[in-house]
Amino acid sequence: xxxxxxxxxxxxxxxxxxxxxxxxxxxxxxxxxxxxxxxxxxxxxxxxxxxxxxxxxxxxxxxxxxxxxxxxxxxxxxxxxxxxxxxxxxxxxxxxxxxxxxxxxxxxxxxxxxxxxxxxxxxxxxxxxxxxxxxxxxxxxxxxxxxxxxxxxxx
Amino acid sequence: xxxxxxxxxxxxxxxxxxxxxxxxxxxxxxxxxxxxxxxxxxxxxxxxxxxxxxxxxxxxxxxxxxxxxxxxxxxxxxxxxxxxxxxxxxxxxxxxxxxxxxxxxxxxxxxxxxxxxxxxxxxxxxxxxxxxxxxxxxxxxxxxxxxxxxxxxxx
DNA sequence: ATAATATTCGATACTTGGTATCATTATGAT
DNA sequence: ATCATAATGATACCAAGTATCGAATATTAT
Numbered sequence: 350x351x352x353x354x355x356x357x358x359x360x361x362x363x364x365x366x367x368x369x370x371x372x373x374x375x376x377x378x379x380x381x382x383x384x385x386x387x388x389x390x391x392x393x394x395x396x397x398x399x400x401x402x403x404x405x406x407x408x409x410x411x412x413x414x415x416x417x418x419x420x421x422x423x424x425x426x427x428x429x430x431x432x433x434x435x436x437x438x439x440x441x442x443x444x445x446x447x448x449x450x451x452x453x454x455x456x457x458x459x460x461x462x463x464x465x466x467x468x469x470x471x472x473x474x475x476x477x478x479x480x481x482x483x484x485x486x487x488x489x490x491x492x493x494x495x496x497x498x499x500x501x502x503x504x
Numbered sequence: 505x506x507x508x509x510x511x512x513x514x515x516x517x518x519x520x521x522x523x524x525x526x527x528x529x530x531x532x533x534x535x536x537x538x539x540x541x542x543x544x545x546x547x548x549x550x551x552x553x554x555x556x557x558x559x560x561x562x563x564x565x566x567x568x569x570x571x572x573x574x575x576x577x578x579x580x581x582x583x584x585x586x587x588x589x590x591x592x593x594x595x596x597x598x599x600x601x602x603x604x605x606x607x608x609x610x611x612x613x614x615x616x617x618x619x620x621x622x623x624x625x626x627x628x629x630x631x632x633x634x635x636x637x638x639x640x641x642x643x644x645x646x647x648x649x650x651x652x653x654x655x656x657x658x659x
Numbered sequence: 660a661t662a663a664t665a666t667t668c669g670a671t672a673c674t675t676g677g678t679a680t681c682a683t684t685a686t687g688a689t
Numbered sequence: 690a691t692c693a694t695a696a697t698g699a700t701a702c703c704a705a706g707t708a709t710c711g712a713a714t715a716t717t718a719t
Contacts, residue, residue, distance in 0.1 A: 471630060475626060476627070490649045492648075
């Protein structure tokens with residue numbers, strides 16, 4: 350009934366095929382006319398190396414050789430091109446994360462900070478109906494689900 | 505199937521029984537041990553006078569006689585005690601609004617800025633199930649629905 | 660290869676939204 | 690009326706993000 354979710358938490362190996370992910374993103378950006386530069390690569394690599402949602406400042410801190418403005422620009426570019434997405438935590442802390450597919454939402458663990466994707470948004474039709482009942486034409490929605498991941502429940 | 509929504513837009517009269525709303529909030533705060541002060545009253549009145557979601561800075565601007573810190577403190581108090589809620593617009597603009605009942609979500613018009621409430625969150629059970637399928641224990645969620653209200657569709 | 664051109668970079672300054680500090684003032688329980 | 694305590698407001702501060710602009714770097718054409 351509900352789509353399964355892909356867990357991608359901390360507790361795993363360095364990061365599976367991070368280099369390939371970076372190369373793919375660079376190539377997609379290139380197709381859009383964006384140049385392949387050293388700082389941009391560094392930003393994308395750093396983003397791909399993160400497992401849990403991270404803040405822009407954390408990214409800056411992990412990239413002391415790249416200017417702050419460049420980090421923010423790179424991050425914004427990734428969000429605008431759909432390669433990364435913003436994640437809103439329960440305390441309104443805004444974080445970022447690589448996008449793993451098109452439309453999806455996040456399950457966010459408040460204990461360890463891990464996130465998992467809900468790959469399909471089944472709420473969409475229901476929300477569209479509810480909006481229509483109120484005379485609204487729905488054009489989009491924002492949804493985050495908070496809780497604890499399996500590992501943190503055990504502990 | 506889906507709960508009806510209460511529209512509370514701009515196009516109406518000044519504001520129905522705003523004074524009573526303010527008195528009620530003051531009284532509830534008083535029960536919690538918060539004092540009834542002049543600046544606090546002014547903040548609450550200003551909040552109650554708003555029809556659409558507003559920013560904290562707009563509130564400050566509409567209350568030149570109240571210190572900025574006090575406006576922010578008052579707003580935070582209202583959110584913490586459940587009298588007001590935060591509303592996240594599609595462009596990540598964070599706004600505030602009086603709460604009209606317990607758990608609910610917002611239909612937000614991107615054209616005129618009006619908001620309406622979805623009074624019951626039917627998505628909740630579905631989300632809890634989806635979270636459980638991914639091994640998560642859901643503790644909460646954040647949902648905003650964007651679109652156009654009836655009046656703005658006509659125009 | 661090289662020059663021309665447009666993009667990107669990074670240092671810096673700025674903006675916005677919000678919080679901490681702290682001396683002064685107002686509240687409300689007694 | 691007194692008095693401990695909460696609230697205020699001016700100010701300074703902080704965090705996240707954007708604008709500016711001269712210097713550096715990619716691409717493209719030659």
